[in-house]
Amino acid sequence: MSEKDVHIHDExxxxxxxxxxxxxxxxxxDEGNEREFIIVETMPxxxxxxxxxxxxxGEDEDGFIMRIEADEEGDYLVDIEEEDEWNRVVAxxxxxxx
Numbered sequence: 001m002s003e004k005d006v007h008i009h010d011e012x013x014x015x016x017x018x019x020x021x022x023x024x025x026x027x028x029x030d031e032g033n034e035r036e037f038i039i040v041e042t043m044p045x046x047x048x049x050x051x052x053x054x055x056x057x058g059e060d061e062d063g064f065i066m067r068i069e070a071d072e073e074g075d076y077l078v079d080i081e082e083e084d085e086w087n088r089v090v091a092x093x094x095x096x097x098x
Contacts, residue, residue, distance in 0.1 A: 046088070050066065
């Protein structure tokens, strides 16, 4: 899933969603399939922030982590591709989970 395939829902979006309790994002996979995810937690690791996501439909048991980036249009999510970065984020997540 690429950074341009993410739409972050918030109180300012033009969709009819309940934003009181959870932040929902729509991710598009490489085949063009859209799927909603809930950001259950954000966490800082060094100077960077990361989002922990779980499927909104509850079909998959595992969630995943993506890096939060920002530009003039707002926040967006990016896959973590570097092994060193991934290892730092997983270590921080495990510490957070203790």
